[in-house]
Amino acid sequence: VSYGRAQERREAGIEGNDLPATFITLQSDVTRPIGPGHVILFDGFRWDITSAAPFERHEMEFTAVRRASLTQGA
Numbered sequence: 001v002s003y004g005r006a007q008e009r010r011e012a013g014i015e016g017n018d019l020p021a022t023f024i025t026l027q028s029d030v031t032r033p034i035g036p037g038h039v040i041l042f043d044g045f046r047w048d049i050t051s052a053a054p055f056e057r058h059e060m061e062f063t064a065v066r067r068a069s070l071t072q073g074a
Contacts, residue, residue, distance in 0.1 A: 001042065019066040021047065024059050031060045040064050 002022045023040060025031055040047040040062065047064035055061035 020050075021064055021066065023047075023062040023064060024055055025062070027054060027058050027060045034060070034062065 002024075003019065023042070034049065035052040036049055038049045040049060045066045047066050049062050049064045051063045053061050
């Protein structure tokens with residue numbers, strides 16, 4: 001997982017804004033159909049996928065935005 005740029009992280013922390021992140025995983029029959037409209041549950045948060053693309057030879061790259069903590073009833 002690679003979180004947004006430093007400026008985006010600061011703004012998200014100060015203003016409570018959404019935080020972007022990039023997730024990279026192996027390509028498979030399961031990961032290839034995943035795209036916008038799907039979510040990632042990671043580190044206690046729900047991440048809405050905004051884009052998905054093949055990355056390098058055997059990987060998938062997902063860009064997602066953190067919306068709400070799972071512990072807050074989201």
